[in-house]
Amino acid sequence: MHEQQGASVRELMAENAALRRQLASLIDQAESNHAIMMRHQAFDLDIVGAGSFQELVATIFRQLPIVSSLDIVTLSLVDAGSDIFTVMHKLGVDFDALPNLQFHEHPEALGFELAPGRTSRPKLLPYHPVSHASAFPLPPAGLASVALVPLLRNRRLIGSLNLGSRDPSRFTPLLGTDFVEHMGSIIAICLENVISNEMLKYIGLTDALTGVYNRRYMDRRLVEEIARARRQSYRVSCMYIDVDHFKQVNDRYGHQAGDDVLREVASRIKAELRMSDALGRFGGEEFVGLLIDADLESASMVAQRIRASVADQAFLLAEGEALPVTVSIGVATLDDFGREHAVETMAQALVAQADEALYEAKQQGRNRVVSA
Numbered sequence: 001m002h003e004q005q006g007a008s009v010r011e012l013m014a015e016n017a018a019l020r021r022q023l024a025s026l027i028d029q030a031e032s033n034h035a036i037m038m039r040h041q042a043f044d045l046d047i048v049g050a051g052s053f054q055e056l057v058a059t060i061f062r063q064l065p066i067v068s069s070l071d072i073v074t075l076s077l078v079d080a081g082s083d084i085f086t087v088m089h090k091l092g093v094d095f096d097a098l099p100n101l102q103f104h105e106h107p108e109a110l111g112f113e114l115a116p117g118r119t120s121r122p123k124l125l126p127y128h129p130v131s132h133a134s135a136f137p138l139p140p141a142g143l144a145s146v147a148l149v150p151l152l153r154n155r156r157l158i159g160s161l162n163l164g165s166r167d168p169s170r171f172t173p174l175l176g177t178d179f180v181e182h183m184g185s186i187i188a189i190c191l192e193n194v195i196s197n198e199m200l201k202y203i204g205l206t207d208a209l210t211g212v213y214n215r216r217y218m219d220r221r222l223v224e225e226i227a228r229a230r231r232q233s234y235r236v237s238c239m240y241i242d243v244d245h246f247k248q249v250n251d252r253y254g255h256q257a258g259d260d261v262l263r264e265v266a267s268r269i270k271a272e273l274r275m276s277d278a279l280g281r282f283g284g285e286e287f288v289g290l291l292i293d294a295d296l297e298s299a300s301m302v303a304q305r306i307r308a309s310v311a312d313q314a315f316l317l318a319e320g321e322a323l324p325v326t327v328s329i330g331v332a333t334l335d336d337f338g339r340e341h342a343v344e345t346m347a348q349a350l351v352a353q354a355d356e357a358l359y360e361a362k363q364q365g366r367n368r369v370v371s372a
Contacts, residue, residue: 044186052194054092058097058098061073064163071165072162073162074135074137074164075160078159079104082105121150126172136162144167144170145167161180210265211263225278226334229293229334235293235295237334238289238332239291239302239329240286240329241265241269242285242358242362244367253321266279272302272309276292278290288354300331303329307367307369326367330354330369331372332372334349
């Protein structure tokens with residue numbers, strides 16, 4: 001009898017110990033889940049509060065691998081016509097600092113089913129080097145499983161959030177996708193908002209007629225570039241460009257023809273500039289070009305190419321008439337960065353020198369380049 005009671009007590013004690021261990025495990029799991037939830041909530045707040053495209057994407061790449069214990073995170077964006085890339089580059093986004101960001105011309109390149117009326121679902125599957133080369137162009141060694149999460153706005157695919165792990169069981173087709181879909185929806189909203197805001201910012205800094213920058217932007221960019229050039233010890237050059245006898249074009253052919261000429265002149269100038277350079281319309285028929293890390297000789301060579309590209313091929317008007325157009329260009333270089341001078345003063349002086357050289361070009365007969 002006593003032996004049976006002792007055995008029952010021991011069984012109850014063992015059962016209680018097992019229950020305590022199970023309870024402790026559940027508490028640990030609950031605390032772990034709470035910590036994970038708090039980290040993701042903090043991540044959500046950080047990306048919602050991102051004020052620029054670069055800040056948003058950098059935050060995703062920096063924090064999401066830590067928050068979700070991932071080995072790699074990449075982002076693929078649909079960018080028809082390279083509009084997003086072009087605008088972000090012009091707004092100063094450093095794409096070299098974002099190697100895990102890719103742009104694709106067509107949504108089909110992301111590999112999701114795009115049937116009308118159907119919503120694309122995340123793909124959780126083993127990593128395949130060939131199939132997933134586009135999503136993971138720089139995969140870490142040992143990558144084993146991936147989640148490809150479509151970024152959707154109003155049933156439109158705007159990109160893909162790509163998550164990778166060295167753990168083969170981390171992402172499998174049997175797992176639920178609610179969590180990654182929630183994450184994808186928040187990131188999609190943030191991306192759409194920040195891209196829209198950056199586009200509006202860009203529109204506010206560009207000339208509506210020609211598509212080049214406006215004077216407001218160029219004034220700011222000049223100051224920024226001169227300050228950077230002073231720190232890093234390289235030269236900055238400025239071209240002041242004026243369309244010769246432009247008033248005669250408007251008077252003879254009308255303002256529509258004049259607008260067409262300005263657009264074509266801007267296009268031919270841009271074709272001779274590097275992506276690091278900047279071109280702005282200063283008003284009327286005047287343009288200013290900013291050449292980064294260019295001395296007077298190289299800037300003058302660029303100016304001569306621009307002059308030739310305008311003069312050597314007549315402009316075809318809407319009525320089919322060929323109109324010869326020329327430009328005069330003044331070039332100046334800033335290579336003496338006196339520490340006692342304010343950057344704004346140096347920027348104004350550089351433009352003024354180029355403007356004076358332009359005046360000399362006009363005085364010498366137009367269709368020519370004069371260096372200050």
